[in-house]
Amino acid sequence: MEPSAKEDPQPKPRLIVRLGIFLASHHVLFSVLCCSAGIIALLFLPSLAKNTYLSENALIPGSANPLFSSEDVTEANKFIKGIEAAAGESRGGMEMPKFIVQQMKDLGAEVCYHKFLPHSKHFHPLKFFTSMTNDLAVRPNGTYSNSGTNTIGIIRAPRGDGKEAIVLVTPYNPQKVQANEVLSLALGFSVFSLLSRAAWLSKDIVWLSADSQFGEYTAVSAWLNQYHNPMFVGGVKHELDGIAEKAEFTDFKRAGTMAAALIFKVGETRKYGDRDSVTMYAEASNGQMPNLDLLNVVHYLAVHRQGFRVNIETISSLLSSAWLRAIAEVIHTLGSILRKINPDWKLDITASDYVEGTANLASSIYNQALGVPTGSHGAFRDYQVDAVSLEFSPTFYIRNENAKSSFLVRGGRLLEGVVRSVNNLLEKFHQSFFLYFLTAPSKFISVGVYMIPFALLVAPLPIVAAALANGGRKKENSIDSSKTKGSADNLQMEGGSWKWLQAARVLLVIQIWAVIVSLLPYYISQIPDGTPIQSSVIWVVLAILMLIVLYAMFGSPYSAGVEWKLLKATMITSISIGLGLMSIINFATAQLGALIVIPMCLFSRPLKAQLGMSFLPRTVLCASNILLAIFGFPPAALLIIKGLSKGSWTVDLGDFWASMEFLWEWSSATYLYLFLVHLPCWLLCIHVLLHPCREVGSKVKRE
Missing domain, CATH: 3.40.630.10 (Zn peptidases)
Incomplete structure (x- = not known):
């Protein structure tokens, strides 16, 4: 029996949809390229500085x-x-x-x-x-x-x-x-x-x-x-x-x-x-x-x-830095080559000017990110x-x-x-820039230039989140193809929406914990004759106890049975929103935060899931995850920034309390970023690394 009519061919999706699907299927390569390009663009900023001029x-x-x-x-x-x-x-x-x-x-x-x-x-x-x-x-x-x-x-x-x-x-x-x-x-x-x-x-x-x-x-x-x-x-x-x-x-x-x-x-x-x-x-x-x-x-x-x-x-410790001098030589060589290719590309800068401009730029970013006049x-x-x-x-x-x-x-x-x-x-003054970084008294980087590294770092976040969510959904839908349509619908409801709600619940619990941790210093400061070290220890102990209490009340990420991919997708979505909001309040804080948090989020993967890899990739990925998690911890990040800005690498637990108290006293939005954006993201990253990596369909397959 011949068909009465031909079935209409399915219309092709739009180009932007196909592009999104392509990028999601190659999200690892896309993340590596964007993060590398963002860091390289950040290093090129001193050579992109313009001479100041009067607009009015x-x-x-x-x-x-x-x-x-x-x-x-x-x-x-x-x-x-x-x-x-x-x-x-x-x-x-x-x-x-x-x-x-x-x-x-x-x-x-x-x-x-x-x-x-x-x-x-x-x-x-x-x-x-x-x-x-x-x-x-x-x-x-x-x-x-x-x-x-x-x-x-x-x-x-x-x-x-x-x-x-x-x-x-x-x-x-x-x-x-x-x-x-x-x-x-x-x-x-x-x-x-x-x-x-x-x-x-x-x-x-x-x-x-x-x-x-x-x-x-x-x-x-x-x-x-x-x-x-x-x-x-x-x-x-x-x-x-x-x-x-x-x-x-x-x-x-x-x-x-x-x-x-x-x-x-x-x-x-x-x-x-x-x-x-x-x-x-x-x-x-x-x-x-x-x-x-x-x-x-x-x-x-x-x-x-x-x-x-x-x-x-200026950050004087960078002026005598050997590694910065080596980067300056490379930038100078690349700039000279690009200038020969196209004379309009004015990227050639001497090594000494690059080092001085980088030290001034780092000071400008640091002072703006600190949020204190x-x-x-x-x-x-x-x-x-x-x-x-x-x-x-x-x-x-x-x-x-x-x-x-x-x-x-x-x-x-x-x-x-x-x-x-x-x-x-x-x-009133209005003609010239209000958003800029200074690399010299007579050189500046405008907002249209210094947003490029931030945009490159942030670009992979929605793609990776979509890829992780889509991968988890495909895995859930392919558990058992022999089930009836009604059973499949029920499974989709239980394995899809429920899993997202569980991941969102984990994020909500951690955000509540972060708010409580950010308010604890007010009560700790009421303790008479408390030293910074004592206040820091009390703060850490109370924060851990509050996290245990919240997990006991609402369940931990592991007891809830949340897939690590959905947990990571939720983490990436949260950090995308946090960095976007922070870039409106204080762009310098968002830029430094993106440089630390985004690589930690994108490349985090359960340590147990890496056991099936060969030795070299497993070692590199495991070491990078651990290092990024250590450097992403707020006190460790504060120590690194302090060491680069002041040349002091001494470790003192009381310094963290003094720094946080300093930010709070000056009503710096950086304090809110550290505890409402950075700290929850770091904790979610730790949960991803320590995830038992149980597959959703493992129990069904065994049956």
């Missing part, structure tokens, strides 16, 4: 002749003598703030004091994402107790409307003032004095003399908190022995919206170098950076106008104000009057030039 034409740095002259230096020297006399009269009193306020009054500025308390740093789970605020605390009789005093002066711009302001910050410690801090105050006063006479100002100038006896960041953060969140304190007595008027404390002066901020100070005298230098600090909380144009203005004026050497933070400029960035800290490092002795006068002239003109450029802006 209105800045036009250096277009006007500086007005800072020897007369301003004379004013600075008078200020130095007066501040030294005030420091000698009162140790820890109000003589220095009073003298600074009087000098600002003589210039016609509006002045006020700001009282603040030191920030009490401790673990508190409900205040993790809140900024460090400084509320006023008073004694029972209504007076301030153990507080600091900031002095603020405001110059109203003759051509402005009071809606914008530029902030200058000079930190000093009135309890124990140093010669370099006196010079910093003199530099700030001389610039403030010059700007009080400037007819070209269109933005108000705020000079904050920050009392840094409790830390520079604390003083600036407290003032910014009061500036943006007014507090009204009534009925408080100000017992200051008649030094200042009560109105100067109760009337908090404000200017307009902050366009930019400059924090500057004079550091210790360097014993080497042919010229004075300026070190720029730009990293703020959770990897935030100021607009690159602000750094470009500082660099251009410092180098090309005032003859300073501009530096950024490198200076008090981070307090401004929390309010979306572009700010940078400048630390001057003179090569002369502080008491050398001639060299000091030359330094004041060049430093004053640098600050004047930056203020002039920001004053020219009609809107």
